[in-house]
Amino acid sequence: MQERDVDIAIIGAGTAGLSAWQTARHYHENVVLIEGGEPGTTCARVGCMPSKLLIAAAEAAHHAHEAAGFGIEAGPVEIDGRAVMARVRHQRDAFVKGVLDSMQRIDPDKLLSGHACFESPHTLRVGDSQRLHARSIVIATGSRPHMPDAFAAAGERLIDSDAVFEWETLPGSVAVFGAGVVGLELGQALSRLGVRVRLFGKSGSLGPFQEAAMRDYAERIFNEAFYLDPAARVDAIEGDDSQVAVTFRKRNSAERLTESFDYLLAATGRRPNLDRLALENAGLALDDKGVPLYNRFTMQCRGLDDHGEGSHVFIAGDASQELPLLHEANQQGRIAGHNAGRYPERRAGHRSTPLSIAFTDPQMATVGMSREEAVSWFGCDSVAEGEASFEDQGRAMVMRQNRGLMRLYAEHGSGQFLGAELFGPRVEHIAQLLAWALEQRMGVERMLEMPFYHPVLEEGLRSALRDLNRALLQGPAMTERCFEYGPGG
Ligand SMILES: Cc1cc2nc3c(=O)[nH]c(=O)nc-3n(C[C@H](O)[C@H](O)[C@H](O)COP(=O)(O)OP(=O)(O)OC[C@H]3O[C@@H](n4cnc5c(N)ncnc54)[C@H](O)[C@@H]3O)c2cc1C
Numbered sequence: 001m002q003e004r005d006v007d008i009a010i011i012g013a014g015t016a017g018l019s020a021w022q023t024a025r026h027y028h029e030n031v032v033l034i035e036g037g038e039p040g041t042t043c044a045r046v047g048c049m050p051s052k053l054l055i056a057a058a059e060a061a062h063h064a065h066e067a068a069g070f071g072i073e074a075g076p077v078e079i080d081g082r083a084v085m086a087r088v089r090h091q092r093d094a095f096v097k098g099v100l101d102s103m104q105r106i107d108p109d110k111l112l113s114g115h116a117c118f119e120s121p122h123t124l125r126v127g128d129s130q131r132l133h134a135r136s137i138v139i140a141t142g143s144r145p146h147m148p149d150a151f152a153a154a155g156e157r158l159i160d161s162d163a164v165f166e167w168e169t170l171p172g173s174v175a176v177f178g179a180g181v182v183g184l185e186l187g188q189a190l191s192r193l194g195v196r197v198r199l200f201g202k203s204g205s206l207g208p209f210q211e212a213a214m215r216d217y218a219e220r221i222f223n224e225a226f227y228l229d230p231a232a233r234v235d236a237i238e239g240d241d242s243q244v245a246v247t248f249r250k251r252n253s254a255e256r257l258t259e260s261f262d263y264l265l266a267a268t269g270r271r272p273n274l275d276r277l278a279l280e281n282a283g284l285a286l287d288d289k290g291v292p293l294y295n296r297f298t299m300q301c302r303g304l305d306d307h308g309e310g311s312h313v314f315i316a317g318d319a320s321q322e323l324p325l326l327h328e329a330n331q332q333g334r335i336a337g338h339n340a341g342r343y344p345e346r347r348a349g350h351r352s353t354p355l356s357i358a359f360t361d362p363q364m365a366t367v368g369m370s371r372e373e374a375v376s377w378f379g380c381d382s383v384a385e386g387e388a389s390f391e392d393q394g395r396a397m398v399m400r401q402n403r404g405l406m407r408l409y410a411e412h413g414s415g416q417f418l419g420a421e422l423f424g425p426r427v428e429h430i431a432q433l434l435a436w437a438l439e440q441r442m443g444v445e446r447m448l449e450m451p452f453y454h455p456v457l458e459e460g461l462r463s464a465l466r467d468l469n470r471a472l473l474q475g476p477a478m479t480e481r482c483f484e485y486g487p488g489g
């Protein structure tokens with residue numbers, strides 16, 4: 001066994017681990033990064049990027065179908081599944097190569113290959129042949145798809161989202177389980193690419209939405225294009241080598257149906273890669289799911305007997321299970337890297353406004369606090385709500401994309417903007433604007449003073465802000481849609 005002393009050991013060379021390494025190396029010479037699986041990051045290999053590539057192809061097909069609505073006949077739309085998947089894999093490989101190229105600047109002696117686990121609080125075993133003694137440690141081990149045991153009945157036809165991006169061609173049919181962001185993004189994209197899709201959710205949850213009004217609206221719109229039941233009743237799953245049969249109750253009815261699919265795609269959530277780290281040897285306080293307790297501003301884990309000082313172990317990215325998103329992994333990695341470098345000193349890092357975007361069409365986004373969070377924080381009487389629809393929004397009508405709803409929240413009295421749930425065309429941009437407004441701690445009146453071009457989708461946001469201002473009793477009631485600025489605000 002090769003023994004080695006290091007200043008900092010970072011476990012996992014994904015987005016969080018690379019960001020931690022990039023920061024920590026400014027404090028110490030001897031910082032090692034350990035990767036036990038495939039390098040290249042989840043984002044580039046099987047996450048953000050390949051999913052957006054598949055969605056981009058689906059959007060192209062959708063626009064071709066929709067062209068007739070503008071008086072343009074694009075002819076029969078043919079989807080070449082092999083070509084679609086070849087482009088997805090080719091571009092995906094280019095993104096992965098970009099990550100691998102950037103890792104070239106890491107001294108090979110500092111980039112270790114092998115699975116790491118704790119032998120004691122300061123000692124890691126890496127693979128079969130190395131033992132590291134580290135002054136401080138960052139856990140940045142990411143997450144992996146999780147499947148309920150009952151899905152094993154699907155046999156060979158059971159897949160997770162990682163497998164989708166390896167397809168040589170598009171299948172004929174897929175039963176997608178899970179109406180979270182992965183299920184919705186992939187399910188809608190596959191449907192638009194001509195795959196027969198049925199999407200089965202659980203307990204009524206739908207993507208990132210917390211508000212029932214947003215879920216109900218989105219469920220109705222998605223169902224116009226593909227079958228989606230967010231509270232599905234599935235009686236049986238049976239698979240063989242070639243097909244999987246799903247027996248379920250038809251949405252909003254008691255009718256029992258059995259349908260066969262080429263695949264069952266489990267998009268039923270992700271679990272942190274903590275179970276094979278031997279955390280019981282790390283001297284850390286764990287929650288009831290085995291995730292280390294940590295301070296979200298320092299990313300420092302709590303030790304079992306550290307007398308409130310915090311341990312020498314830090315955590316970042318999907319491993320923390322806080323907000324499994326790329327920008328969070330990056331930010332958390334940076335904070336963890338700084339504090340692992342400074343340890344035993346540590347400083348609070350800036351945690352930015354919660355922001356989540358699902359790249360469905362219409363897109364779904366949440367920013368800042370949900371209504372429920374705002375009410376539990378400020379009290380029921382203190383939260384004002386504003387709403388606007390995209391159905392009669394000018395620019396959305398021009399583009400034939402006038403579907404969607406926005407709900408915004410603010411604090412009574414102060415007029416402080418608190419958060420929003422958005423469903424509509426390209427709301428990724430409106431969500432970004434709102435996240436910036438929250439970072440600036442803007443009030444609704446001040447937001448309304450900001451410039452709005454015409455005709456843009458953001459004029460719909462202005463309508464929602466006006467409605468919110470009215471509810472705050474800080475401005476006149478919204479009359480007809482802002483005609484003083486031009487039609488269709
Ligand atoms: C289909 C899909 C689409 C997504 N789309 C988006 C999106 O559009 N926008 C967005 O913000 N987020 C998106 N995400 C989420 C985003 O990809 C993740 O939040 C992010 O990649 C997590 O980064 P990470 O560094 O925590 O983990 P990872 O990148 O997974 O890195 C963890 C690394 O640790 C290694 N490792 C694990 N255990 C050990 C061990 N014991 N020893 C050594 N190494 C170990 C792993 O091999 C891995 O390389 C998506 C996710 C999926 C699955």
Ligand SMILES: NC(=O)c1ccc[n+]([C@@H]2O[C@H](COP(=O)([O-])OP(=O)(O)OC[C@H]3O[C@@H](n4cnc5c(N)ncnc54)[C@H](O)[C@@H]3O)[C@@H](O)[C@H]2O)c1
Nearest residue numbers: 178179180181182183200201202205267268269324357358
């Ligand atoms: N655009 C993006 O930013 C983006 C895209 C994809 C993923 N992500 C990240 O990845 C994380 C994981 O996404 P995800 O969608 O896999 O997980 P998720 O936890 O968001 O959703 C999983 C869904 O599966 C449902 N489910 C669980 N068991 C089920 C069952 N037996 N049958 C049917 N449904 C079941 C749950 O109710 C839930 O709605 C997300 O939280 C998100 O942070 C982000």
